[in-house]
Amino acid sequence: MIRFFFLILLFINIAENNLSANTIIVGVNQTYTSIQSAYNIAKPGDTILVNEGIYTQTEYLSGTKGNDKNNIYVISKKRHGAIYRGGSEAWHLSSVSYIVIEGFVFEQQTGNGVNMDDSGSLVNPSTNIAIIHCIFRDIKATGNNDLLKLSGLDFFSISECTFLNGSLGSSGSGIDMVGCHNGRINKCTFENMGANSIQMKGGSQYIWIEKNFFKKGGQRAINIGGSTGLAFFRPQNATFEAADINVWSNIFIESDTPIAFVGCIRSKVVNNTIINPVIWIFRILQETVDPNRFAPCGMNEFTNNIVYFPNNIRTIVNIGPNTDPSSFIFSNNLWYNHQNPSFNQYNLPVAETGSIKGKDPLFVNLAQENFNLLKSSPAIGQGKSVIAPIEDYNGNLFEITNRSIGAIEYQKVSNNDDLNTSSILVYPNPSKGLIHIISDLIKGEHLRITIYSIQGNFIKSIPIITTTNPSIDLQMNDGTYMYIIEDSKEKILKRSLLLISK
Numbered sequence: 001m002i003r004f005f006f007l008i009l010l011f012i013n014i015a016e017n018n019l020s021a022n023t024i025i026v027g028v029n030q031t032y033t034s035i036q037s038a039y040n041i042a043k044p045g046d047t048i049l050v051n052e053g054i055y056t057q058t059e060y061l062s063g064t065k066g067n068d069k070n071n072i073y074v075i076s077k078k079r080h081g082a083i084y085r086g087g088s089e090a091w092h093l094s095s096v097s098y099i100v101i102e103g104f105v106f107e108q109q110t111g112n113g114v115n116m117d118d119s120g121s122l123v124n125p126s127t128n129i130a131i132i133h134c135i136f137r138d139i140k141a142t143g144n145n146d147l148l149k150l151s152g153l154d155f156f157s158i159s160e161c162t163f164l165n166g167s168l169g170s171s172g173s174g175i176d177m178v179g180c181h182n183g184r185i186n187k188c189t190f191e192n193m194g195a196n197s198i199q200m201k202g203g204s205q206y207i208w209i210e211k212n213f214f215k216k217g218g219q220r221a222i223n224i225g226g227s228t229g230l231a232f233f234r235p236q237n238a239t240f241e242a243a244d245i246n247v248w249s250n251i252f253i254e255s256d257t258p259i260a261f262v263g264c265i266r267s268k269v270v271n272n273t274i275i276n277p278v279i280w281i282f283r284i285l286q287e288t289v290d291p292n293r294f295a296p297c298g299m300n301e302f303t304n305n306i307v308y309f310p311n312n313i314r315t316i317v318n319i320g321p322n323t324d325p326s327s328f329i330f331s332n333n334l335w336y337n338h339q340n341p342s343f344n345q346y347n348l349p350v351a352e353t354g355s356i357k358g359k360d361p362l363f364v365n366l367a368q369e370n371f372n373l374l375k376s377s378p379a380i381g382q383g384k385s386v387i388a389p390i391e392d393y394n395g396n397l398f399e400i401t402n403r404s405i406g407a408i409e410y411q412k413v414s415n416n417d418d419l420n421t422s423s424i425l426v427y428p429n430p431s432k433g434l435i436h437i438i439s440d441l442i443k444g445e446h447l448r449i450t451i452y453s454i455q456g457n458f459i460k461s462i463p464i465i466t467t468t469n470p471s472i473d474l475q476m477n478d479g480t481y482m483y484i485i486e487d488s489k490e491k492i493l494k495r496s497l498l499l500i501s502k
Helices: 035-041
Strands: 023-026 047-050 054-055 059-062 070-076 082-085 092-095 097-102 106-107 116-117 126-132 136-137 148-153 153-159 163-164 174-180 181-186 188-191 196-201 204-210 213-215 220-224 242-248 251-253 256-261 266-270 273-275 280-285 301-303 306-309 315-319 329-331 334-337 363-365 369-372 424-428 434-439 444-455 458-465 472-473 479-487 492-500
Touching: 023 035, 035 047, 035 059, 035 070, 116 126, 148 153, 174 204, 196 204, 196 242, 220 242, 424 479, 424 492, 434 444
Parallel strands: 023 047, 047 070, 054 082, 059 092, 070 097, 082 106, 092 116, 097 126, 106 136, 116 148, 126 153, 136 163, 148 174, 153 181, 163 188, 174 196, 181 204, 188 213, 196 220, 204 242, 213 251, 220 256, 242 266, 251 273, 256 280, 266 301, 273 306, 280 315, 301 329, 306 334
Antiparallel strands: 363 369, 424 434, 434 472, 444 458, 444 479, 479 492
16 A cells, blocks of 8 residues: 655744744844854754845755754745845755745756755655745756755655746756655646656655646656666665655646656556646656666556647657556546547557546636636546545545546535635644644634544544644554544534554
8 A cells, every 4th residue: 555644844833923942043234144154053943034135155054953853944034035046056955854944035046946965875864854935946057957956855845835947958857856755745836847847766755746736847747757877866776766656636737748657656646637738648658777676667547637638739648668558547537639529549558447538627717727617517526536635726625435537626615614724733744643733723622533544434533622732642553544623513624644653
């Protein structure tokens, strides 16, 4: 079974009026004029607060300053007010862990915008990094340069960030990952990329890409795998470029191909909406070839996706040599050639079950990029029943059974009165059994958390009285579980997956 790592962000209560421990101010005419100098003296729980301004120096941070109980927070005092402009790279972070980075702008670098690595150790990754509300844009590079470069990073989250105008060379990415594991990229925007919007390779595993927006996302908007020099794999004995990658609830507009499976295994592309790909809808390739070590690209899945494509697309799927396309699963996708609804040149490598062909998905307003479904859409209720994704692109719940095809679940009412995901935060996830719950509800509100098996069987229900930070010892075995939190009126406030790993 695929391991489901739903990583919560590590930046709980990072607003300025909740800054933890000491606050170290960085800026012109301050004691500390660089993040590096402040980081060198920071202690677990400290916040490095960067004043508004344009900064042209490169910041070099190394060594772990936080710990599993207290992060180091590096925050722009005014969101997007601290701008790091120019230079070969804006920040270079090596062997760092337990850091939350929030609200910066990185622009016009000639190399990588931000570079984060494990100092080349290969066996001691940087861990527990959260990047929130940052903008990476306008890179001044044309080669293999990335807006955000990650090498040897485990347990990380990149959320609500914007990536604009990436390298126009043949190999630059918005986010490039080499040997990264257990990460989540969600609610980000990628526009006008070069080679890729997101690439994960070199033994990368357990990455969740969900609820993102891609427009002109490059040659391969999502490159699941790639080609990595053998010396750079993490772990060194990895038998794949990428594995267990989940691409869920995203919207793709244009790009040469939205999805490329390249030397990857056990990866799932589920409940996405794909609009007007330019050359292919997806590709199946193997760029790192060694049958004695590397598994051929295979055992991947393409399910519940809406594909709205033009007549001049070269082909639905491009299949390269040394791959295993017959091991792929295709199920319940809606395919619509909007210039030729009778199109029938589907060259899928295996038969698809539950597919819908030649029917307009009926978006609310295609021209305005509103991909909600009209009441008469043939995509409503026709999706394959899957465990995940739980939430659609808009943050609404997918139906448990008879979910819609595409990134957006059809809403029977104008708003969703059954969910308020912003009011409840459950962490850590993965957990060793002890979880904490933070809520912006009125203190004293009576809640209940109910735990189910991944098959939907009831396990236990625990009452909660909201406090600043209630803690609950679930006393459960290792495994993946689903939980629902309800209020006293049995109104669902949150539903998600929880991993117990001791």
